[in-house]
Amino acid sequence: MSIRVKLLLSYAAMLVVPLLLMLMTALLLVFVFRGELVPLKTMFKAQLESLDEDNYDSLLKHTIARNRALLTDQGYLDDLAGSLSSEGQALFVRVDGQPFYVSAAIRGKDALLGSLPAYTAGQEARGLPAITYEGELYTARQYNYLTAEGDRGSLFLLRRTDPLLFAARKLFPLLFVSLLFILVATHLLLTSLMSRRIIRPLLRLERAAGEITEGNLDFSVDIAGKDEIGRLGIAFENMRSRLQQSIRLQRQYEDNRKELITSISHDLRTPLTSIQGYVDGILEGVANSPEKTELYLQTISLKTAEMSHLIEELFLYSKLDLKGIPFHFEEVPLAAFAADWADELAIELEKRGARLEAEIEAGPEWRVRIDREKFKRVLGNIVQNSVKYGDKPELAIAVRVHADGDRAVLEVGDNGPGIPSEALPYIFDRFFRAEESRNAVTGGTGLGLAIAKQIMEGLGGSIEADSAPGQGTCIKLMLPAAYAKEAEK
DSSP states (O other): OOHHHHHHHHHHHHHHHHHHHHHHHHHHHHHHHHSSOOOHHHHTTTGGGSOOOOHHHHHHHHHHHHOGGGGGOHHHHHHHHHHHHHTTEEEEEEETTEEEEEOGGGTTOHHHHHTSOOOOTTOSEEEEEEEEETTEEEEEEEEEEEOTTSOEEEEEEEEEEOHHHHHHHHHHHHHHHHHHHHHHHHHHHHHHHHIIIIIHHHHHHHHHHHHHHTTOOOSOOOOOOSSHHHHHHHHHHHHHHHHHHHHHHHHHHHHHHHHHHHHHHHHHHHHHHHHHHHHHHHHTTOOOSHHHHHHHHHHHHHHHHHHHHHHHHHHHHHHHHTTOSOOOOEEEEHHHHHHHHHHHHHHHHHHTTOEEEEEEOSOTTEEEEEOHHHHHHHHHHHHHHHHHHOOSSSOEEEEEEEEETTEEEEEEEEOSOOOOTTTGGGTTSTTOOSSTTOOTTTTOOSOHHHHHHHHHHHTTOEEEEEEETTTEEEEEEEEEEEEOSSOOO
8 A cells, every 4th residue: 555545544534533433422422421322302302391591581580570561562572572583482472371472483383382381370480391393392481470460371482492403512512622632542543653654664764774874784674565665665675685795795806806816926926936946046057057057948938838828817717707708609500519629629639648438419400609719718628627637547538418408518527536525616716726736737727617617607508517536527518509490411
């Protein structure tokens, strides 16, 4: 539910809830005062049985006592009826049981006038029970007197009364206080609910923003809901989480940079130290024969080549890591590409006294999108590692190409010494060497497999290793493959 709808509902509630509570309060007051729920007309009928005494009551009592002859004076009665009419009252005079004067407001209402009681001796003024006539409620007051001629006269003051208005006048103070209380309570309740749903989440967001400003990201913004503030809280939490991950990644990059500098310093210091030693040997005359001088120069050339290779590998890795080397993709038939590469590899391995076993199971219809040169660089690095670390009298390298679902798999295995299980998860990390001696023969740069991993990720594929000590190592290269409808002929 949106905030707009919540606000509209709260405004409607502030109007409807007090009205409902006022109605319930009125019914409760009826129950408290009467002991049961009864209609207003029935409830207040007893209280409407007599008119409250007013100025006319005193006037009539004075007239009856001092000058009762006026009560048979038509002019006086007309003036009195006119004054009573402005107050909402009507006048009816009866002498010896016969109507003598009737106000215009009640003329023709014979049943109403006939229900009025007869002259009662000894009761000069009294209130009468409320009278119902044609669905309307009338209250009346009776004045009994004897005329100057000794006739029995009765004067009636009648007023049509609305029980609801009467009840409102009677209960107004209590209802007014109740209304104020209900309005205040409703306002406080709705304000508290809106505060809980809107203000408090905003305050939590403000505190969270303060924490981020102070550099503290180790917290969570727990604001749920489907409204705008709930979605804002979710977005804020996503921002905090991504910012925290970004900072962690930045710190990791910083640590990796320091580690990289340390590794480069270590790998460059060794050949530099050797070069410096041999140069000093030549300058100081240690190489005192042409043969020895030539040996020193050959060693210097070898160490220089190692440094050049290291710098080249490092430069390539850095470019790949920064996505600075473009890939030139082309769709290549997998079987044909693997067969050509295996033929070239077999010639190279034969020169080194090794043999190649190739098994190409992928059909001619399988194609892969690769950068030929970079993919060959991956294959070359893998084979170079196998040759470098081979410890058998006859090195054997097996190449197998097959399809696995929608992936093309190219496996390169050897019969070398294998990789310890504790080192296997790290062989694709830069500068990692399972063989720690770092000698000129087997040490290498520690970047070959790291470069292979970077290239495979750039090609949209992946690289895995499976090895066991003494049983050799198998490197798996996996690439997305496309099935060509028309097989190559």
